[in-house]
Amino acid sequence: MANTPPVIYLDNNATTKVDPAVLEAMLPYFGELYGNPSSMHSFGGQVGRTLADARQQVASLIGATSEEIIFTSCGTESDSTAILAALQAFPEKRHIVTTRVEHPAVKHLCEHLDRLTGHKHRVTKLPVDRDGLLDLEQYEAALNDDTAVVSVMWANNETGVIFPVEEMAKIAKNRGILFHTDAVQAVGKIPINMAVSAIDFLSISGHKLHAPKGVGALYVRKGAPFAPLIIGGHQEKGRRGGTENVTSVIGLGKACALAGARMEEENGRVRQLRDKLEEGLLSKIPNAILNGHKEQRLPNTTNISFEYVEGESILLHLDQHGICASSGSACTSGSLEPSHVLRAMGVPFTAAHGSVRLSLSVFNTEEEIDCVIDKMPGIIAKLREMSPFWRSSHQGSVGGANCPCECS
Amino acid sequence: MWEYTDKVREHFMNPRNVGEIPDADGIGEVGSLACGDALKLFIKLGPDGRIADAKFKTFGCASAIASSSALTEMIKGLTLEEAEKISNEDIAEELGGLPKEKMHCSVMGREALEAAIANYRGIPIPMAQGEVVCECFGVTDLEIRRAIHESKLKSVEEITNFTKAGGGCGRCHERLEEILREERQEIKEKPAAEPAKKLTNIQKIKMIEELFEREIRPALRKDGGDIELVDLDGDFVTVALRGACGTCKKANLTLKEYVEKKLREQVLDSLVVEEAH
Numbered sequence: 001m002a003n004t005p006p007v008i009y010l011d012n013n014a015t016t017k018v019d020p021a022v023l024e025a026m027l028p029y030f031g032e033l034y035g036n037p038s039s040m041h042s043f044g045g046q047v048g049r050t051l052a053d054a055r056q057q058v059a060s061l062i063g064a065t066s067e068e069i070i071f072t073s074c075g076t077e078s079d080s081t082a083i084l085a086a087l088q089a090f091p092e093k094r095h096i097v098t099t100r101v102e103h104p105a106v107k108h109l110c111e112h113l114d115r116l117t118g119h120k121h122r123v124t125k126l127p128v129d130r131d132g133l134l135d136l137e138q139y140e141a142a143l144n145d146d147t148a149v150v151s152v153m154w155a156n157n158e159t160g161v162i163f164p165v166e167e168m169a170k171i172a173k174n175r176g177i178l179f180h181t182d183a184v185q186a187v188g189k190i191p192i193n194m195a196v197s198a199i200d201f202l203s204i205s206g207h208k209l210h211a212p213k214g215v216g217a218l219y220v221r222k223g224a225p226f227a228p229l230i231i232g233g234h235q236e237k238g239r240r241g242g243t244e245n246v247t248s249v250i251g252l253g254k255a256c257a258l259a260g261a262r263m264e265e266e267n268g269r270v271r272q273l274r275d276k277l278e279e280g281l282l283s284k285i286p287n288a289i290l291n292g293h294k295e296q297r298l299p300n301t302t303n304i305s306f307e308y309v310e311g312e313s314i315l316l317h318l319d320q321h322g323i324c325a326s327s328g329s330a331c332t333s334g335s336l337e338p339s340h341v342l343r344a345m346g347v348p349f350t351a352a353h354g355s356v357r358l359s360l361s362v363f364n365t366e367e368e369i370d371c372v373i374d375k376m377p378g379i380i381a382k383l384r385e386m387s388p389f390w391r392s393s394h395q396g397s398v399g400g401a402n403c404p405c406e407c408s
Numbered sequence: 409m410w411e412y413t414d415k416v417r418e419h420f421m422n423p424r425n426v427g428e429i430p431d432a433d434g435i436g437e438v439g440s441l442a443c444g445d446a447l448k449l450f451i452k453l454g455p456d457g458r459i460a461d462a463k464f465k466t467f468g469c470a471s472a473i474a475s476s477s478a479l480t481e482m483i484k485g486l487t488l489e490e491a492e493k494i495s496n497e498d499i500a501e502e503l504g505g506l507p508k509e510k511m512h513c514s515v516m517g518r519e520a521l522e523a524a525i526a527n528y529r530g531i532p533i534p535m536a537q538g539e540v541v542c543e544c545f546g547v548t549d550l551e552i553r554r555a556i557h558e559s560k561l562k563s564v565e566e567i568t569n570f571t572k573a574g575g576g577c578g579r580c581h582e583r584l585e586e587i588l589r590e591e592r593q594e595i596k597e598k599p600a601a602e603p604a605k606k607l608t609n610i611q612k613i614k615m616i617e618e619l620f621e622r623e624i625r626p627a628l629r630k631d632g633g634d635i636e637l638v639d640l641d642g643d644f645v646t647v648a649l650r651g652a653c654g655t656c657k658k659a660n661l662t663l664k665e666y667v668e669k670k671l672r673e674q675v676l677d678s679l680v681v682e683e684a685h
């Protein structure tokens with residue numbers, strides 16, 4: 001592999017690089033500082049104090065108090081814990097409101113709740129418009145006396161579109177309904193202040209903000225009803241059994257502190273790089289469409305569809321140049337249909353299969369962005385040259401095997 | 409990430425025979441934009457009746473492009489009778505194998521070849537004549553039956569991997585099971601499915617009413633209440649609480665913890681009880 005190009009990592013909504021400072025903070029706890037934070041002796045106690053610091057660092061990033069933070073193993077565990085806790089708080093209520101564009105961590109949980117609770121729940125999945133936005137009137141109309149919990153993501157992982165969760169949480173609160181938000185893509189990228197929020201539960205994932213994989217946190221508003229998902233020892237004040245993943249939790253704390261300090265850079269320099277990348281690709285490549293609302297969006301994400309070509313092919317060509325990205329095409333989703341997010345937005349099939357998500361971080365440089373703007377047009381042109389739909393007289397179905405597809 | 413062989417990668421990065429043949433003798437088109445992959449194959453016959461040239465245009469993933477490229481190389485120099493014998497397995501083999509979830513790409517290649525030959529001969533595409541089983545991807549029973557035989561498929565999942573049938577909304581899964589059983593000559597051993605799943609609405613209503621009469625009403629009447637079945641929509645049972653129950657604060661708890669539980673135990677475990685408003 002003599003000529004392997006350097007990696008240009010633009011897949012930060014999938015996972016992020018562990019920040020060197022985070023790794024450094026963690027290392028001692030892999031080695032000599034192996035004490036159990038719950039122990040009575042001072043050898044373990046010093047670890048306990050660092051754990052408390054980490055809890056405070058996580059809390060500070062989102063304007064919470066450290067008592068409101070529970071450490072978990074990942075964002076998915078936080079989501080499950082919150083939603084199941086809310087349902088247990090209202091055992092007689094059988095209705096959940098969520099959206100059609102949630103991450104599988106929430107989507108699949110809601111679809112299979114009966115296995116966990118023994119009850120069938122009615123799930124209202126709010127639709128989104130072509131820009132990926134929700135209709136708040138529709139949201140209000142969906143709430144009723146049987147609604148136990150609302151779970152709506154803060155920002156979408158595929159498009160970066162931000163939902164007005166603060167406003168939605170207030171509406172829920174007025175109706176006595178608990179509100180959970182999967183904020184794994186938002187935390188660290190946009191300012192969040194739980195001190196002035198009506199949100200009851202908020203999920204955080206470590207590896208989305210330069211902490212390692214395998215650690216997450218759940219914010220539970222003080223006074224909100226709670227029931228643990230994992231029952232065991234008295235760790236996390238009995239709210240999550242099991243000895244803490246101390247090393248990773250310390251990494252998460254450090255990462256949150258760094259994210260707070262970099263908030264301006266994220267919304268300044270990173271946003272500018274994202275905009276440059278987006279404008280560069282949209283202006284240089286014909287039939288390229290932006291997916292998601294242009295303004296109401298995370299600063300680091302862009303999702304662009306290149307019509308008449310297929311996403312996996314684009315990704316493999318990018319891979320030849322060391323460029324890492326994602327796609328919502330069927331061939332990359334592990335199923336045979338394109339991303340449920342793009343389908344919910346009504347992105348036409350001509351575009352959904354050719355979608356590419358590029359997600360940046362503070363580690364990206366302008367040279368990297370220039371490289372992508374330089375390479376992408378050639379890749380798309382080559383694939384279009386090969387595509388039977390490009391510039392052909394009959395764009396759309398070419399007949400042959402009949403495909404009256406209505407699976408949007 | 410898919411584990412592609414070097415040969416797949418090589419054909420994908422440097423595809424052979426991309427393009428169109430303006431005066432082609434046969435053109436085969438399969439797939440569509442909606443389906444996520446499509447192949448248009450052009451063949452030109454020489455004076456000796458052999459395939460002198462073949463070109464393609466493909467919309468799809470790496471394995472679709474590689475399958476198309478390999479196919480055009482394989483058929484050059486063959487008579488139509490020889491080309492007809494190429495199976496999807498032959499195409500996959502030529503590429504050193506394909507991930508099982510991607511076998512449908514090789515099937516698409518083979519079908520495009522058949523379509524091109526049929527086009528040359530002026531006859532309808534044989535596989536398109538069957539009953540459309542999967543509406544999402546437009547797959548006919550003939551394609552499915554052939555794939556089951558040729559590739560010795562044993563499950564619906566495998567059928568999806570090879571033909572894409574059943575990979576969309578999933579509504580055809582039962583029919584796929586049926587075809588699988590037919591093709592594997594297990595029609596007579598069709599197991600007696602749980603009868604509970606096949607209840608008609610009328611049967612459900614009857615059983616619910618019987619249970620109300622037998623157990624639930626007598627219990628509620630003890631507290632001065634009563635219950636009435638208002639409607640049934642699939643698994644959603646709408647009821648109205650009468651008498652003391654109608655004003656009781658714990659009525660909803662009664663509905664869920666008592667009525668719904670009883671209905672699930674004795675009628676159907678997927679029922680959901682709701683109060684009429």
